[in-house]
Every structure is written in structure tokens, then in C-alpha cells.
Amino acid sequence: MNSDRTESEPQPGPSNANASPQPVASSQQRATANPWNFLMLNAIHTYATANGIPNANEVPRDELISALQARGATPLNIILVSPPDYQTGPGSTELLAQSLLRRRVDYPHQSPNESIEMYLQRLDTAFKHDGTPNFTRVDCLIGHSQPKVAEAAQLLYDQGFEDYNVIAEKLKARFGLSPFEHFTRFQQFRPASDELFSQFGPRLRNEYLRYLALPPNEVGLHETAITRALIGQLLSITTGGLHAQLHARATADRSLTWDECLAIADEYRRTHPAPPKPAASPAPQSPANRPPKTTASGITKYYCENHQRYHGRVHNVTHEFTGIHAVHNG
Numbered sequence: 001m002n003s004d005r006t007e008s009e010p011q012p013g014p015s016n017a018n019a020s021p022q023p024v025a026s027s028q029q030r031a032t033a034n035p036w037n038f039l040m041l042n043a044i045h046t047y048a049t050a051n052g053i054p055n056a057n058e059v060p061r062d063e064l065i066s067a068l069q070a071r072g073a074t075p076l077n078i079i080l081v082s083p084p085d086y087q088t089g090p091g092s093t094e095l096l097a098q099s100l101l102r103r104r105v106d107y108p109h110q111s112p113n114e115s116i117e118m119y120l121q122r123l124d125t126a127f128k129h130d131g132t133p134n135f136t137r138v139d140c141l142i143g144h145s146q147p148k149v150a151e152a153a154q155l156l157y158d159q160g161f162e163d164y165n166v167i168a169e170k171l172k173a174r175f176g177l178s179p180f181e182h183f184t185r186f187q188q189f190r191p192a193s194d195e196l197f198s199q200f201g202p203r204l205r206n207e208y209l210r211y212l213a214l215p216p217n218e219v220g221l222h223e224t225a226i227t228r229a230l231i232g233q234l235l236s237i238t239t240g241g242l243h244a245q246l247h248a249r250a251t252a253d254r255s256l257t258w259d260e261c262l263a264i265a266d267e268y269r270r271t272h273p274a275p276p277k278p279a280a281s282p283a284p285q286s287p288a289n290r291p292p293k294t295t296a297s298g299i300t301k302y303y304c305e306n307h308q309r310y311h312g313r314v315h316n317v318t319h320e321f322t323g324i325h326a327v328h329n330g
Contacts, residue, residue, distance in 0.1 A: 029047075036065050036075050039054040039075055043078055048064055048067070048068060063226055080092060106124065107146045108124050110146050115176065116171055116172055117172060118170050121206075138157060138162070138167065141153050141164065142154050149171060149175060153167055176210075179213055182211040183208075186233065197265035198267050201258060201261075201262040204233065206235070208233075226258075227257060230258050230261075231246075231250050235250070242265060242269070242272070246261065246264060270317065
């Protein structure tokens with residue numbers, strides 16, 4: 001099993017030949033390394049004493065760490081508040097821990113509903129900016145992804161897959177969408193009402209590239225075909241004057257790029273704002289909620305859901321008329 005370190009990666013250990021040697025963790029330990037092990041004991045003692053742990057200097061290291069963890073302390077808390085030793089300076093291991101812990105805190109975490117492809121893309125962007133070494137990438141992937149993804153990543157690492165890119169590809173194969181599902185999403189994508197086409201375009205392109213599943217070094221070889229497919233899809237989801245404008249430009253200029261097409265769409269939308277939507281007409285009043293109406297003869301008319309009927313006075317008038325008619329006949 002090859003080590004996952006490269007010559008450019010920082011090595012925990014002495015910063016010079018006179019410093020005391022530091023143990024180098026195995027590759028298996030590095031993916032799940034306990035960051036407490038990077039801290040110098042005097043820094044832990046100082047932090048524990050300042051936070052009211054009695055006899056901190058006499059408590060064994062493991063017990064002291066357990067007591068600090070019970071109070072919610074983290075290694076980063078200790079590093080941030082511990083001043084350096086101005087005579088000997090901080091140890092190289094502590095400096096390495098400070099660098100890694102600060103950066104790991106800022107790395108993206110996978111959201112519950114975030115796809116594995118989108119999360120790995122965000123991680124890759126952060127890693128590229130920092131020049132992050134391989135073992136730290138694996139640590140972040142295991143520590144910051146959703147539980148099922150983290151469990152699968154840890155299992156792959158335990159099985160001997162130590163390269164971050166290899167683990168990422170295997171996770172995409174397991175948790176990502178199939179090419180057909182990506183193509184379906186590509187066809188269904190629509191820009192949000194307040195989204196610029198220059199913002200929508202990259203999302204549409206990414207979905208199409210996931211459908212194609214081309215190796216990164218081959219995407220440029222198919223750029224012309226990809227651009228035509230993207231412009232064709234944009235034409236299929238636009239209407240009216242915008243569609244006519246895009247169709248005319250794409251037909252007249254076969255070398256039109258995707259970015260140029262998106263710029264044309266944004267310019268058209270800017271110069272042709274959508275008319276305001278008409279105010280919604282009030283909903284018709286339900287018959288049951290209509291107020292009663294009094295007729296010219298003084299009869300009160302009420303409404304019900306299915307038909308109109310007379311209550312109250314109509315019944316009384318009919319009853320009185322029937323009684324008078326009976327007395328007259330009697």
C-alpha cells in the first residue's frame with residue numbers, strides 16, 4: 001500500500017535537526033487522526049487551569065482531555081488562546097495542527113439535500129485555492145459529508161483506497177445520479193424568475209457534462225458539440241422575442257460561444273423587461289356568505305349553496321294566509 005503523502009505535503013515533525021523527534025502517524029491513522037494528539041501538554045495544562053479544572057497539572061493527559069471535552073472544548077479553542085513560548089517558540093507539530101484545524105473549520109460541509117457531485121465540486125474549489133494535501137482532503141471528506149457518505153468514504157479508506165480522487169469517483173458512482181437521470185434533469189432545467197442567464201448557464205452546462213461523463217481531459221475536444229447542444233436546449237425553453245433573438249444570432253453565427261449566447265439573453269431581458277402582472281380579480285362571493293336581500297314586498301331572501309330559498313317571513317306569511325283562509329271558509 002503506497003503512502004498518500006507527496007513531497008509537497010507538510011510533514012508533522014521537527015522543524016530543524018535540533019528539535020526532538022515527533023512520531024509520524026501511519027496512513028491508516030491519518031484519515032481519522034485525533035487532533036488532540038497534535039497539542040503540546042503545557043498548552044492543555046494552561047487552558048485547563050484557566051477554565052477551572054482543579055489540579056490540572058497533576059491530571060493525566062487522557063483524563064484532562066476527557067474533562068475538557070465534557071465542557072465542550074475543542075483543540076482549536078486551545079490553539080487560539082494559547083500564547084507561544086517566546087523562548088523556544090511553538091513546536092512544529094503545534095504549528096501544523098493550527099494550520100490544519102483552521103482550514104478544516106472553513107471547508108464546506110455537505111448539506112442534507114446536496115448531491116454528492118455538487119458537494120465534491122465545492123470541496124474541489126476550496127482544495128484548489130489552498131493547495132490542500134491529499135491526506136487532509138480525505139480527512140475533510142470523511143468529517144464533513146453526510147453520515148452515509150462519510151461511512152462509505154471511511155470504508156473505502158479502510159480497504160486501502162487512500163487517494164482522494166479515487167475515493168471521490170467511487171462515491172459519485174455509488175451516490176450520484178445515473179447519466180440518464182442527469183439528462184432528464186438537463187431537459188427539465190429552467191432559470192429562476194430572478195436568475196440571470198449567466199448564472200443559469202453554468203448549471204445547465206454542468207448537468208449536461210454529468211450526462212456525458214467525459215474524462216476532464218477530453219471535454220475540450222468536444223467543446224463545439226457541447227456548445228451546440230446547450231444553445232439548442234436554451235432555444236427549446238425560451239419563447240417570444242427572446243427565442244427569436246437567440247435563434248437569429250445562433251443561425252447567423254455558427255461560431256457563437258455559450259458565454260456569448262448567455263450574454264445576449266441577459267441583454268435582451270435587461271432591455272425588454274417583463275410587463276407587470278395584472279392584479280388578480282376578487283374571487284366571487286360564495287352564496288352562503290351573501291347578505292340576505294329584502295324584496296319590494298318585504299320578503300327577506302336568503303341564499304344557500306345549491307339554490308335560492310325563502311325563510312322566515314315567507315314561511316310566516318304563508319302560514320298566516322292559510323289560517324285566514326281557513327277562518328273565512330269556516
